[in-house]
Amino acid sequence: MKKIQEHYIDLGYDTVQCTLCPLNCNIGPSRPGICGVRFNRHGDLFSENYGRVSLLAVSPIEHLPLYHFHPGAPFLFVGSIGCNMKCPFCNTWRISQTAAGTRYYAPEQIIERARLLGVAGLAYTFNEPTVWYEYMIDVARLAHDAGLLNVMATNALISSDALHELLPLTDAVVVGIKRWNSEYYQVACGGRMAEILNNIVAIIQHCHLELSYLVFPDDEAQEAELKEMIKWILELSPEIPVHLLQYQPHFQMKDKETSVGDLFKIRAVVKARLPFVYLSNTTEKDANATHCPGCGVALIRRKAGKVDTSGFKEGKCKRCKAKVTILGL
Ligand code: SF4
Incomplete structure (x- = not known):
């Protein structure tokens, strides 16, 4: 727990407004904000999950x-x-x-x-x-x-x-x-x-920046x-990588998981407009490879935690020399 020094407003009467996120919770004494981890103790705001x-x-x-x-x-x-x-x-x-x-x-x-x-x-x-x-x-x-x-x-x-x-x-x-x-x-x-x-x-x-998006069935x-x-x-x-994630039943939503067929269908819709689209929590063949936007060859293949970057050299596709930004390679 740690006393918070910024991103809040003292509203008086031992009440504070947390301004860390756009929900701007007004938090009365001995109460948490919506996130459950910022807590009003005697008019001071504390980070309850610090450390x-x-x-x-x-x-x-x-x-x-x-x-x-x-x-x-x-x-x-x-x-x-x-x-x-x-x-x-x-x-x-x-x-x-x-x-x-x-x-x-x-x-x-x-x-x-x-x-x-x-x-x-x-x-x-x-x-x-x-x-x-x-x-x-x-x-x-x-x-x-x-x-x-x-x-x-x-x-x-x-x-x-x-x-x-x-x-x-x-x-x-x-x-x-x-x-x-x-x-x-x-x-x-x-x-x-x-x-x-x-x-x-x-x-x-x-x-x-990369984005992920959950695909529902x-x-x-x-x-x-x-x-x-x-x-x-x-x-x-257009260079932003997009990860399409398979919805699976968790917490309050019990619908069956999104089928692999639907995932590939949705991927085709996105890939028609964006070059870097992945089915990131599935293990289906080629769902996670980076393809060259120039010639279509696989630049990077990913499988079971292993990454093969052999199609890529010095920031370019080895085959057609198209430039692709992969930081750290
Ligand atoms: S949800 Fe949490 S972080 Fe957001 S304003 Fe409320 S207390 Fe602050």
Whole structure:
């Protein structure tokens, strides 16, 4: 637990307004905010999850998923508890929506662990990392001082001020887009799509960005939504990698998982307009390969944590010499 020094307003009468994210919770005494981890103690706001680690594991960066950033590099994946959204399909709801067991690690201990393990950096993930803001900033500063990279998987529901403080410490971000539908964002997930899209625009101006998007089964509205999303991405940058994720039943949503056939159908729709589209939580053949936008040859193949970059050399396709940006290669 740590007393919070910024991103809140003292409203008097022992009530505070947290301004870390656009939900701007007014929090009365002895109450938490919507995320469950920022708590009002006698008129002061505390980060209840400061230093509380629920999961710590070494994984290839592809598992975040980040595909165009240091391919194959091991990262120390680290997560806490809490989330400012309430997606009914959350696959990590046991740590995002409940008070799961945690162990305290001082920021220095995380860095020490990362150095001993010889990883390329830290990946803040599992629950929503931005509701771990103060701790993430403390660890990320030490990480950069130690020559380690900082990457995160986030819903991007954070205030613009807080995001701009975090971005200089951040090397890559994958933003999980839930639906291309602001009503669904608000009603089903408790999010704010307009603010999230503004944040995505800010992120790409500072560091490497990839997007993920969950594909639901038998959902006719989704194809039209996807077309809108593609239009928006094309205006931002057609080079952004997009990870299409297979919906699987978790938490409050019990519908059957999206079929592989539907995933490939949706991928074809997206790939007709964007060059880098992946089916990132499936193991189907070729679903995760990076193909050259010039000649179509596989530049990078990914399978079971192994990455084969033999189609790629010095920033170019070996065959047709088309330039493709893959950071860290
Ligand atoms: S970070 Fe948590 S407490 Fe703060 S505004 Fe967002 S949901 Fe509310």
